[in-house]
Amino acid sequence: MLIDIKDLYKIYNEGQESEVRALDGVSLQIDRGEFVAIVGASGSGKSTMMNVLGCLDVPTRGEYVLNGTSVTSLKDRDLARIRNQEIGFIFQGYNLLQDLNALDNVILPLIYRGTSIFEREELAMAALARVGMDDRAHHRPSQMSGGQQQRVAIARAIATHPPIIMADEPTGALDSKTGRHVLTILRQLYREGTTILLITHDDGIAATAPRVVRLSDGKIISDAHQEVDWL
Amino acid sequence: MNLMQAFKMAFKSIAAKKMRSFLTMLGIIIGVASVVIMVSVVQGQNKRSMEYFEAMGDNKIQVYAYQRFETSGSVSGLLYEYCLGMQDLVLGVTPQIDVWREITIRYGAKSFNTNDWDRWEDRLSVVLGSDQYGVCNNYTLGSGRELSFLDIDKSNQVCVLGAGAKAKLFDFVDPVGETIFINNQPFLVVGWYESIGLDGWNELDNMILLPYTFNRTLNDNQQITQYVVKAKSAAATTLSIAKLKAFLGGFITDDNGYYDVSSNNDWANQMQEQNLMQSLVLGAIAGISLLVGGIGIMNIMLVTVTERTREIGIRKAIGAERKSIIVQFLIEAAVICGIGGAIGITLGCMGALIAGKFLLQGMILWPSMTITVGAFTFSVVLGVVFGLYPAIKASSLQPVEALRAE
Numbered sequence: 001m002l003i004d005i006k007d008l009y010k011i012y013n014e015g016q017e018s019e020v021r022a023l024d025g026v027s028l029q030i031d032r033g034e035f036v037a038i039v040g041a042s043g044s045g046k047s048t049m050m051n052v053l054g055c056l057d058v059p060t061r062g063e064y065v066l067n068g069t070s071v072t073s074l075k076d077r078d079l080a081r082i083r084n085q086e087i088g089f090i091f092q093g094y095n096l097l098q099d100l101n102a103l104d105n106v107i108l109p110l111i112y113r114g115t116s117i118f119e120r121e122e123l124a125m126a127a128l129a130r131v132g133m134d135d136r137a138h139h140r141p142s143q144m145s146g147g148q149q150q151r152v153a154i155a156r157a158i159a160t161h162p163p164i165i166m167a168d169e170p171t172g173a174l175d176s177k178t179g180r181h182v183l184t185i186l187r188q189l190y191r192e193g194t195t196i197l198l199i200t201h202d203d204g205i206a207a208t209a210p211r212v213v214r215l216s217d218g219k220i221i222s223d224a225h226q227e228v229d230w231l
Numbered sequence: 232m233n234l235m236q237a238f239k240m241a242f243k244s245i246a247a248k249k250m251r252s253f254l255t256m257l258g259i260i261i262g263v264a265s266v267v268i269m270v271s272v273v274q275g276q277n278k279r280s281m282e283y284f285e286a287m288g289d290n291k292i293q294v295y296a297y298q299r300f301e302t303s304g305s306v307s308g309l310l311y312e313y314c315l316g317m318q319d320l321v322l323g324v325t326p327q328i329d330v331w332r333e334i335t336i337r338y339g340a341k342s343f344n345t346n347d348w349d350r351w352e353d354r355l356s357v358v359l360g361s362d363q364y365g366v367c368n369n370y371t372l373g374s375g376r377e378l379s380f381l382d383i384d385k386s387n388q389v390c391v392l393g394a395g396a397k398a399k400l401f402d403f404v405d406p407v408g409e410t411i412f413i414n415n416q417p418f419l420v421v422g423w424y425e426s427i428g429l430d431g432w433n434e435l436d437n438m439i440l441l442p443y444t445f446n447r448t449l450n451d452n453q454q455i456t457q458y459v460v461k462a463k464s465a466a467a468t469t470l471s472i473a474k475l476k477a478f479l480g481g482f483i484t485d486d487n488g489y490y491d492v493s494s495n496n497d498w499a500n501q502m503q504e505q506n507l508m509q510s511l512v513l514g515a516i517a518g519i520s521l522l523v524g525g526i527g528i529m530n531i532m533l534v535t536v537t538e539r540t541r542e543i544g545i546r547k548a549i550g551a552e553r554k555s556i557i558v559q560f561l562i563e564a565a566v567i568c569g570i571g572g573a574i575g576i577t578l579g580c581m582g583a584l585i586a587g588k589f590l591l592q593g594m595i596l597w598p599s600m601t602i603t604v605g606a607f608t609f610s611v612v613l614g615v616v617f618g619l620y621p622a623i624k625a626s627s628l629q630p631v632e633a634l635r636a637e
C-alpha cells in the first residue's frame with residue numbers, strides 16, 4: 001500500500017457558524033502504480049484532499065500513512081524530503097517562479113535535493129526534454145503560453161523522479177488540444193510505473209482513467225475501477 | 232541544501248529581482264552616504280576651526296580701543312606700559328596694524344603690490360607691530376631675530392618676513408642681512424618666521440612685519456586701535472582681561488570712545504559651542520535621511536511580502552526546508568544591504584572628499600569610523616530584519632497557506 005488514509009477530516013473554522021467540512025471522514029487506499037482520477041463538483045473537497053495527500057497541508061484529524069510512514073507526525077525536515085523526492089505536485093495555476101527561467105525553475109527541486117552541481121543541469125534538461133520544452137529552457141514563464149508553462153511545471157515535478165505525481169486540474173486552464181498533450185505526458189509516466197493522482201472536471205478525461213474516485217461534500221461517494229482502451 | 236547552495240540561491244534571486252534589489256540598495260546607499268558626508272563635513276569644519284585656534288595660539292587677548300579725541304599720550308603707549316607692568320601675567324603686547332594703503336615691495340627684479348587683489352592668495356601684506364609681535368601671534372623664528380625695542384624706538388628700517396613673503400621674495404635663499412625696498416625705502420631683513428602651517432590662511436605667512444612706529448609714514452598716522460596681548464595661562468588670560476577692561480575703562484568712556492577686550496579662549500569656546508550646535512543639526516538631518524532610507528527599505532520589503540510568501544509556498548511545495556528558506560532570505564538581505572552599505576560608504580567618502588575640496592578649502596575629509604560603521608550597521612540590520620520578516624512568517628506556514636497569500 002502506497003497511500004493509506006483513514007477517517008480524514010479537514011475542517012475550516014471548526015465550531016464556528018462558518019464551519020466548513022472540506023473533508024468529512026475520508027478513507028482511501030491507493031497502490032503503487034495506480035492511475036486515479038478524482039472527480040466531484042466544485043467545492044466537494046478534491047483540492048483539499050490532494051493537498052493533504054501531497055503533504056502541502058495537514059488534516060484536522062485522521063491518519064495518513066505514506067509508504068509505511070505515518071505522515072501526520074513528521075517534522076518539517078522529513079516533510080520537505082517527501083515533497084521533494086516522493087511526490088511531484090502539479091498545480092492548476094502552474095506556480096512557477098516568475099523571475100527564473102524554465103531551466104532554473106526545473107533545477108530548483110534538484111538543488112533542494114542536494115544533487116551535485118554537475119548533474120543538475122543535465123537532469124533538468126532531460127526533464128524539460130521529456131515534456132518537449134528543452135528548446136524553451138532559457139525563457140521566463142511570462143514569455144511562454146499556458147500550456148508551455150504547465151509543461152515546465154510538469155518537468156519540475158518529475159525532475160527528481162518521484163514515484164508519485166499529483167496533479168490538481170493540470171488541464172483546467174488549457175484548451176483541449178494542449179490539455180491532451182499534458183494528459184499524454186501523464187499517461188506516459190504512468191506506463192513507466194509512476195503512480196498518478198489526477199483531479200479533473202472533465203468527464204472525458206475521467207472516463208479514460210483506470211480508477212475514478214468521486215467526492216461530494218467532503219465524502220467519497222464512489223470509487224470504481226474501469227477498463228480503458230489506451231493501456 | 233548546504234550553505235554554498237543557499238548563497239547561490241540568494242544571488243540568483245537578487246539577480247532575478249534587479250529592480251527590487253536596486254531599490255532596497257538605493258535606500259541604504261542614500262542613508263549611509265548622507266550620514267557619512269554630513270558627519271565628515273561637520274567634523275572637518277570643527278577640526279578646521281580648532282586648528283585655526285591652535286595655530287593662532289591660545290591665551291591670546293584681542294584688545295580694541297578707540298578714542299575719539301586723542302588726549303595725552305596714545306593708548307598704545309599707555310597700554311604698552313601697563314602690560315609691561317603685568318609681567319607676571321603677560322608674555323607680550325603688540326599693536327596689530329594691517330596696512331591697507333597700497334605699498335610696493337621690491338627685491339631685485341621682483342616686485343609686489345599689496346593691493347594685488349586679483350591674486351589675493353599670493354598677495355603680500357604689510358603689518359606693523361612691536362618687538363613682541365611674534366610671541367603674541369604664535370610665530371616661531373626661522374632664523375635671524377625679532378624686531379627689537381630699539382628698532383621700534385628709533386624707527387629703524389628693518390623688517391621680519393613671514394614664510395610666504397620669504398619664499399616669494401627670496402625663494403630658498405636665507406634673506407637675513409638682505410635689503411628689500413618698501414615704497415622705495417630700503418629695509419634690512421633681520422629675521423623670518425616659520426610657516427604658521429594653516430591651510431587656507433596664506434595671509435598669515437604672506438606678511439612683512441615692520442616696527443609699528445612706521446604707522447606715521449606708511450599708514451597715514453591713523454589711530455592705532457587694535458592690540459594683541461599674550462597671557463601666560465588660561466587663568467592669567469581671565470585675570471588680564473579683567474585688569475585690561477578696568478584699565479581701559481579708566482580713560483575710555485562712552486563719550487570719548489569705545490573699547491573691547493576678548494580672548495581667543497572665549498572665541499574657541501564659543502566656536503566649540505557653535506560647532507556642537509552645527510553637529511547636532513546636521514547630525515539630525517543625516518539621521519532623518521538614514522531613517523527615510525530605512526523606511527524605504529521597509530516599504531520595499533513589506534510590499535513584496537505577498538509575492539515572497541507565494542514564492543516561499545512554491546519553494547516549500549517542491550521540497551525546501553524551513554531552515555534553507557530562512558538562510559536563503561537572510562543571505563539575500565545581508566548581501567543586498569551589505570553591497571548597498573558598501574556603495575553608500577564609498578559614495579559617502581567620495582562625497583566627503585568633494586565637499587572638503589569645495590567647502591573646506593581642499594581639506595581632506597575622512598569620515599569617522601564610528602559613524603560610518605553605525606550607519607552601515609543600522610541599515611543592514613534594518614534591511615535584514617525586514618528581509619527576513621516574510622521568510623520567518625511564511626516558512627512556518629503549510630505550503631498551501633503560503634500559496635494562498637494575497
Ligand SMILES: Nc1ncnc2c1ncn2[C@@H]1O[C@H](COP(=O)(O)OP(=O)(O)OP(=O)(O)O)[C@@H](O)[C@H]1O
Binds near residue numbers: 046
Ligand atoms: N482556507 C479555507 N478556508 C475556509 N474554507 C475553505 C478553505 N479552503 C477551502 N475551503 C472550503 O473547502 C471546501 C473544499 O474546497 P476545495 O478547494 O477542496 O474544493 P474543490 O473540490 O477543489 O473545488 P474546485 O473544483 O472548485 O477546485 C470548499 O467549500 C471551500 O470553500
Ligand SMILES: [Mg+2]
Binds near residue numbers: 046047048168
Ligand atoms: Mg480545487
